[in-house]
Amino acid sequence: MAQEEIRAELARVAATLGAPASVVVELETPREKSHGDLATNLAMALAKPLRSSPREIAARLVSGLRFRPGLVEATEIAGPGFINFRLGAAQLVETVHAVLAAGREYGRARADPPLRVNVEFVSANPTGPLHVAHGRGAAVGDCVASLLEWSGHAVTREFYVNDTGIQVRLLAESLWARIQQRVGREAAIPEEGYHGGYLAELAGRLLAERGAALADEEPATGVKICRAFAVSALRGEQQEDLARFRVNIDVYFDESRLYAERRVEAAIASLEARRVLFEQDGALWLRTTAFGDDKDRVLRKSDGSFTYFLPDIAYHEDKAGRGFDRAIDVWGADHHGYVPRMRAAMAALGHGPAFFAALIVQLVTVLRHGEEVRMSKRAGEFISLRELVDEVGVDAARYFFLMRRSDSPFVFDVDLATSRTDENPVFYVQMAHARMSGIFRVGGLGPASVAADGVDVAALSDPSEVELIKVLGRFPLVVRRAAEALEPQRVTAYLEELARAAHYWYHRCRVLGEPRALERARLALARATQVVLANGLGLLGISAPERM
């Protein structure tokens, strides 16, 4: 692509001027059209290390640049030292060619070096159905994973299952109480337990499976049976919900495995070897303050039991042990205070700062008919992911969850998500794709039959098509930036911009029935636009409909 060629040439010339390797060559698309198609602030970034004025350096850079014919039409130095590039007209056709040649692969990149990345998300306790906030985490985690795949990395999608501990015990006791109630006995659900109606339903299923005699078991035995049944049933439901939400988890990692494989002891031993543990007041502490945390943390309490922090450390150490170069966790907002200590623990174990990253997913509130739908898990009333998907569909749900930064609270407007107007961004983007498809349908042409060969450059001269092609050309850069920043909302923002350019072009330029050369050129552009829209939507896990 033109961007990569220009970037490489800038880097080459900068090196001949003695630029340090630490200065990264970045190209951007200027807001102001008169500033050209691409611009770099490289000369300004080099001003300090080269001890010269930005404009002087810019002049030396420009005089050294050698581009192949047709790539760059004009280069100019502007403002405080920007170098602006105006691409040659042939670049437009090259973009169309590149899109059509790469097809479904357009926008994918090769990583250097490719990394093994573990993206852990949702990780809900197996204590109930997934709710809307899990849905947001699922969409974000899945899309971040896809972005990294598109950038050439090897990604594993992972879900951590808390199958031990107090929450699961309370779940089992709550189900046991429901069993007792079913057979007409007085039984109270533990105060801190699970009061949702789904447990009453589970109790019915369990009784049907095991017979009424189950209720006469010793409580200890009964609770144990309840526990196994509930965890398995609820986990199964969560998996179904995720599958329906088009999320495919590669690895479900059970917390119990950490104990079975003695990973917890191994983690203590590793920390011990690094001399970052100390004992105080009968407890075992990790000196996280030596790694940026604001206080030290207990790993093993004075009563001998572990805090939750320790298995979490063991779990992340296990990820490293499985060969992952990066561990990216998608956590709910209530865990954000946990980030510094986990980062500190990873540093204490000798992992570099790039190993661990946490994405915080903020709360979701649901708006229906202009009113907030209140959610409270404790009272057993909340909107499940399933209900939301039933109401708005997978496409709208995923798109909405992805269109804002994950760390800012999100108001999900159900009415907007289901509206068939251009105010609804997912409708607007999908409609652009459907319109491109419509051209081929009406023309009786297979989209795949369109080739860029023989396309007459000069034919695509309307400003709307020049603009559309430039937007198409930016897609690979957008994907790369979104992957680096772990920010899916950059892709939705881009798709809206692309859809806008496509709708604009569609209304301004007819395709079918134009003179032959022009029709061919425009068919190629329609196909290229369709491909990029489909690729972008596919990256987000959203369908690209042929008609709507």
Next chain:
RNA sequence: GCCCCUGUAGCUCAGCGUGGAUAGAGCAGCGGUUUCCUAAACCGUGUGUCGGGUGUUCGAGUCACCCCAGGGGCACCA
């Protein structure tokens, strides 16, 4: 009390990590054009204390510090 997040146009938000050219988009509003491969689109229209202040810098929405407002977190809980 300490920590984190948020604060940008009437509304919803980009932009902040890597400071850079007159701070952007969508929606809503106002004025106009058109009704054609999909169900409306297009053109024009913005006097924003970038929450406030101080500082660093040739240059700050972006970095540092302080303050204000809203939300979240704080444990030998999970």
